[in-house]
Amino acid sequence: MGGSGARWVRLVAAGAAGVLLVAGCSGNPGGGADGDGTVTLKIGIWGDFGINDLKARYEAANPNIKISVNTGEYNAQHEDLQKKLIAGNGAPDIAAIDEGFVVQFRAQTDKFVNLLDRGAAQYESRYLPWKWKQTLSPDGKTQIGLGTDVGGLAMCYRTDLFKDAGLPTERDKVSALWPTWDQFIATGQIYTRATGKKFIDSGTNIFNPVLGQQPVGFYNPGDDALVMEGGPKVAFEIAAKAIAADLSANLPAFQPEWNAGFTQNAFAVLACPAWMQGHITNTAPDTAGKWDVAAVPGGGGNWGGSFLTVPKQGKHLDEAYKLLEWLIQPEQQIEVFKKVGNLPSQPALYQDPAIRDFTNPFFNNAPVGQIFPKAAETLTPQYLGRKNGPTRVAVENVLNRMQTGDLKGKPLAETWPEALKEADKASKS
Numbered sequence: 001m002g003g004s005g006a007r008w009v010r011l012v013a014a015g016a017a018g019v020l021l022v023a024g025c026s027g028n029p030g031g032g033a034d035g036d037g038t039v040t041l042k043i044g045i046w047g048d049f050g051i052n053d054l055k056a057r058y059e060a061a062n063p064n065i066k067i068s069v070n071t072g073e074y075n076a077q078h079e080d081l082q083k084k085l086i087a088g089n090g091a092p093d094i095a096a097i098d099e100g101f102v103v104q105f106r107a108q109t110d111k112f113v114n115l116l117d118r119g120a121a122q123y124e125s126r127y128l129p130w131k132w133k134q135t136l137s138p139d140g141k142t143q144i145g146l147g148t149d150v151g152g153l154a155m156c157y158r159t160d161l162f163k164d165a166g167l168p169t170e171r172d173k174v175s176a177l178w179p180t181w182d183q184f185i186a187t188g189q190i191y192t193r194a195t196g197k198k199f200i201d202s203g204t205n206i207f208n209p210v211l212g213q214q215p216v217g218f219y220n221p222g223d224d225a226l227v228m229e230g231g232p233k234v235a236f237e238i239a240a241k242a243i244a245a246d247l248s249a250n251l252p253a254f255q256p257e258w259n260a261g262f263t264q265n266a267f268a269v270l271a272c273p274a275w276m277q278g279h280i281t282n283t284a285p286d287t288a289g290k291w292d293v294a295a296v297p298g299g300g301g302n303w304g305g306s307f308l309t310v311p312k313q314g315k316h317l318d319e320a321y322k323l324l325e326w327l328i329q330p331e332q333q334i335e336v337f338k339k340v341g342n343l344p345s346q347p348a349l350y351q352d353p354a355i356r357d358f359t360n361p362f363f364n365n366a367p368v369g370q371i372f373p374k375a376a377e378t379l380t381p382q383y384l385g386r387k388n389g390p391t392r393v394a395v396e397n398v399l400n401r402m403q404t405g406d407l408k409g410k411p412l413a414e415t416w417p418e419a420l421k422e423a424d425k426a427s428k429s
Contacts, residue, residue, distance in 0.1 A: 039319050040066045044081065044092035046074040046254075048278040049148060049306070050336030051327065058326060065319060074098070074254050075393055084311075085111045091311035093320040097145060099305045101389035102134050105144065109137050112144040113310040118321045120146060123328070130381035131345040135307050145307030146328045147345035148336075151273030152375030153209050153296040153303055156280060159364060160290045161268040165194040171366060175295035181210060181238045184297040188247040191268060198249035201267040203239040203403055204396045205253055209271040211235035211392075212382065213301035218392065218423070219385025226385075226427045228420055232395065236419055240412050243402050250403040259283045271296065273303040274372040277341025281362050293366040302379045305345060343372045350377070387427045394426035395419050 043051060048071075055067040070092060072080065078101045084090040085108060097105050105112070120143055124132050127147055135145035155178075159169040167190065168174055178184035188199035200206060211217055214231025242248060249266045251258040261267060262284035270276070272293060280291060308327060310320045326332065333344040334354045341360070349355055350373035358369035385391075398419045401407040407415050 038064055038066050039316050040068055041094065041316060041320055041323055042068045042070060042092040043094045043096070044070050044072070044077055045096040046072055046077045046098075047275065048282055048340045048342075049096060050278070050332075050340045050342060053339050054327065054332055054335065058323065065323070067323070075389070078104075078389055081105075081311075085313075089313055091313055093310065093314045093316055094324055095309050095311055096148070097135075097307050097309055098389075099134060099151075099302075099307075099384060100392060102145070102307060103384050103386045104389060105309070106135055106137065107386055109142040109144055111312055112142075113312050113317055113321065114141075115143045115146060115310070115321070115324075116141070118325075120325075126346045126348065128345055128347055128376070131305070134381075134384075135309070145309040146324060148306045148308060148328065148333075149275060149304075149342035150345045150376045150379075151212075151275055151302050151304030152343060152372045152379060153212065153301040154272045154274075154371055154375060155269055155294045155296050156272035156276060156291055156363065157269040157294060158265070158287070158290050159292050161195070161197075161265060162191075165191045165268070167191060167194075169292070171292050171294045171364075174292070178295075178297040179299075181206075181297045182241075185238075185242050185245055185247065188242065188269075189245055192245075192247060197265070198267050199247040199269060200242060201249055201251050201258060201261060201270045202253050203243040203248050203250075203399045205271050206242045207235045207239035207396065207399055208392075209273075209296060209301055209303050210238050210298065212303045213296075213298050214382065215380075217382045217384060218388055218427075219383065221383035224385045226387075226391070226423060228423055231382075232419075232423070233416070236395065236399075236416060237412065239399055240402065240415060243399070248403055250400075252400055262287065271303065273305075274337075274341050274343035274368070274376075275304055277360065277363065277368065278339070281340070288362045289364055291362065292364040293360075293368060293371055296375075300375060300379050302376075302381065337369075341368065341372075343376055345376075347373075347377060387429070390426040390429060391423050394422040398422055 051069050059065055059067060081091060081095050131147045136143050157174060162169050177187045191199045211231055214234055216227055216230045218226060218232055220227045249261055251261045262280060308324045310317060310324060314320055330349055333349060336342050337344060337355055338358055355369045359365040360368045402415055
């Protein structure tokens with residue numbers, strides 16, 4: 001990208017983003033302002049998109065706009081959005097959608113505002129090409145979303161807990177411990193023997209990053225057929241091996257007990273796409289400086305990355321699009337990265353010094369502005385089928401049953417057929 005990319009970023013941040021800040025808000029045929037003249041825009045997300053940190057600035061520049069952020073659980077937010085799209089009412093003005101569910105929603109273009117009709121084509125050149133295409137209809141005529149971030153992979157680990165186990169704590173030396181997932185599991189066994197504590201948070205958070213590294217995920221890109229015997233089997237076997245080695249704290253991801261595990265030293269390491277930085281920071285603020293970031297076993301991969309969409313049933317479509325457009329401008333994207341870790345899906349920003357030179361004090365001043373962009377620029381995107389989200393949840397549920405339920409202690413010969421059965425059921429639902 002070089003100097004021209006950096007110069008482009010500065011011009012846009014100073015220019016277009018500033019114009020959007022003061023853009024007026026016109027009505028639309030679907031509805032006007034609320035009773036007191038104020039337009040309340042509802043945004044549905046999970047995790048931390050950094051919007052709560054930005055909304056005061058937008059509201060100050062647009063006094064007739066109020067932003068209401070609804071933060072729910074990852075799977076539940078997508079399920080709720082689907083129900084409301086079918087019902088024809090109740091969806092937020094702006095709905096976040098993760099890459100794991102995006103094909104499902106992209107197949108329902110009639111339920112979303114076509115952002116190309118709003119001028120969004122001007123942003124195509126800013127995005128990683130595969131990111132732009134993830135929300136674009138096959139015929140190229142309808143764009144339902146604009147990308148916020150990508151989930152290039154690394155591993156976050158607790159330096160203090162590694163030290164207690166007699167393991168190295170420097171990020172380069174830690175990365176050298178586990179070039180492969182088998183070596184990662186072996187390192188975990190060293191840790192558990194030395195401390196009597198669990199090494200990882202959950203088997204599902206081994207499954208997901210390993211799956212993200214495979215050439216093919218749950219679905220074949222040619223015909224959208226379920227292909228469990230490929231990448232999913234590889235990922236399932238590695239996760240099962242970690243569970244069998246008794247490395248897992250058995251904490252279901254994104255649930256209250258998982259959040260508590262961050263503050264209770266329940267695990268020492270977890271797969272860490274860029275967006276995980278914000279979750280750790282918000283969930284366990286007292287652990288600041290105790291975390292660091294190492295390479296992911298197996299090299300590269302992607303886990304997550306989201307988009308903002310405008311459901312067509314909203315009453316304030318003009319205002320919603322203007323807010324969405326403002327949120328994806330470089331100035332806001334850089335601020336979100338620095339505050340919550342979400343890595344922009346606009347690669348020119350990686351050359352901006354605000355990202356390139358950024359080190360995260362919470363993570364022992366790890367050079368995250370170099371670590372995560374490198375992962376994002378080198379990854380090969382994986383096709384995610386229309387039923388990818390429900391299928392992933394179904395397989396995760398089998399892994400959770402292997403940790404705490406009826407499949408606990410069962411051999412792979414019994415658990416893998418169960419995963420096949422549940423995935424097939426989800427693919428046909």
